[in-house]
Amino acid sequence: MTHGVGRSAQEIAVARAGLSTVLEPRDLTGHLVLAALGPCAAWEVISGRRGVTGAEHDRLEKTVREHGAAMQTGVARAAARWKTRAAGIDPAADLARAERIGIWQCTPEDDDWPDGLRDLGLQQPVCLWGRGQRYRLSAIGAATVAVVGSRDCSSYGRTVTFDLAGGLATRGWTVISGGAYGVDEAAHRAALAAGTAGVPTVAVMAGGVDRLYPRGNQELLHEIVDRGLVLSEAAPGTMPARFRFLDRNRLIAALATAALVTESRWRSGAQSTAHHANDLSRPVGAVPGSVQSATSAGCHRLIREGAAVLVTDIDDFLALAGPLGAQPESDKGHQTEIFDGLDETDKHLADALPVTSGATVDSLAKVAGLPVGAVLGGLRRLERAGLAIDRGGVWVRPRRR
């Protein structure tokens, strides 16, 4: 439910623009106030224009109970902090400036607000700032995969990322990632190269969308603005401070329907994205690699700890995250698959079958130590599976293709 009741869209936009500058994602007290009072009243309080009314205080208490949350500090103490941060902020002017340079704002009250973000509850961003054709925002969600990993990936990680992100993009999936070098970069490039979806790829920044970071990826990020979307919860002008990346990862996880860690070190942002995805009940896959390579240690850790399912190819990923009826394992085309339909005794019998010189049912029963009846039944099953040929009472095993 929205709290925009009786307020104009413009009032809400301005209020959320201000809140997005003052409220850090971890400011639990501030987000409780926002959830309880709605954006406009919350902005009045948090900007220090006025205090909390008695009625609002009761609503706040109720909200705290609803979320089973504990306020880090009372509103009074938090107010001091907010005041310093809100000093000299003119959200209306900020909004206008953003619009002039082609940056739009999307709020939870808008119809095109990505549903996935609502799963974040109190951690839902105050608003999104974006670059790129805004209508593309509605394309996110149905089949969106967060492809993440380490910045300093190996050539193996780069290849695997390119193959998987590209393969999913050709199947109409939208890729979403950060803007870093390494895996993020490879994922975006693969999606832009192969993408068939309305929006091939989305980059979520830790700083403002006006600061395409890192510099070395500016050209790539500009291409994403042209053909995809660049998003951030941080107001334009915000520096991509180191601590913002951990928070940014929760957005990548929430905007996607599934996450895929293609290569990551023991400790990397990708681990946090994977854990956020778990918290949000999004399926998570991780690609294994050489145990001698430190750049795969993070993926192996996720798989060991049960935080991710081992994924070796597109089929594995679709079996994990794809729509029901996505290609099943058994379509992998491993020709020896056919064996897997047989029970141990049949395999045993198949192995006992001579390739060239034939064998009679009796001799097979003797060699394999099985009753004649079992041998006969088994041979018929093997015959149907193309694993045994009856040459008039003498049975042989077809040569392996």
Next chain:
Amino acid sequence: MTHGVGRSAQEIAVARAGLSTVLEPRDLTGHLVLAALGPCAAWEVISGRRGVTGAEHDRLEKTVREHGAAMQTGVARAAARWKTRAAGIDPAADLARAERIGIWQCTPEDDDWPDGLRDLGLQQPVCLWGRGQRYRLSAIGAATVAVVGSRDCSSYGRTVTFDLAGGLATRGWTVISGGAYGVDEAAHRAALAAGTAGVPTVAVMAGGVDRLYPRGNQELLHEIVDRGLVLSEAAPGTMPARFRFLDRNRLIAALATAALVTESRWRSGAQSTAHHANDLSRPVGAVPGSVQSATSAGCHRLIREGAAVLVTDIDDFLALAGPLGAQPESDKGHQTEIFDGLDETDKHLADALPVTSGATVDSLAKVAGLPVGAVLGGLRRLERAGLAIDRGGVWVRPRRR
């Protein structure tokens, strides 16, 4: 419980020698007769010297019920099959001949019968035939790892096998495997090179222990006879027929306390060994590799299907299969491990700490958007973790080592 009551050890040895020639591991009826009547009476019946008495028939029925098993065929029908296989067999002479060429026999009635084999129930071998110092048999079991994988392993698989099998051997583990090229061979060589256990390595053959197969590994297998053990359930002289390898794998799994698949293809004997180990509740580990390498597809499959736990090194394996108190994950020495003790907010704060120019608690509270109290508490935790330094009210982050 043994059924040797009132029979001499020699009688039992002879009976089981005969049974090991006539009864294939899958001859359920035969193994039920053995379980119900004991080796000597069972041999009299199975060799066709006499039929089943009324009392024995009742005991047989009871055994069938106890094992919840269904007889493939009645004893009468099976008897015909047994007769052909038993024709011309002289187990006493076979035993004597075996002894002359240095092959000994071990039966479930012997004190040194490996306990692990009893877990096989009706699938327990009739007896074991062995080469190498018999006293070593007692050394098997406490810390014995089945190291298995594909014959045509890659250099990666060979290296990983050598490292893991060697590392476990130096820690006093006994390695057990087949005699094949590739992973089996690498595991034995590593154990022989590094082994500190009473018996560094054990090879289980699919055919008779007098036929060291494959020929190309004869020298290696002879060295295992000298310093370890070569075992088989197949009577001396038995050809290593293809179908016997699947059955042989259950012995490798049962003799070990844990299994480790170091590199295996989508379908390989190692898969069956891993599944036998699962059925026997032995922990199973599998080593991942490149998703581009077909030789790792089997390991990835086992991990995906939950049939094996991902293992990257000795610590992972010991955490899975070692004695309690074996080195925990956190001893991996990943220096950034220290971060893992901190909650998200502390990490967040650690990231917000400037490296060179210091920051006051107030400025940190403002930058990180956290209440002053939270910042203070967090900084103290970070200080203890060596992640923050207090320079008289001004806090800095220590440079990364």
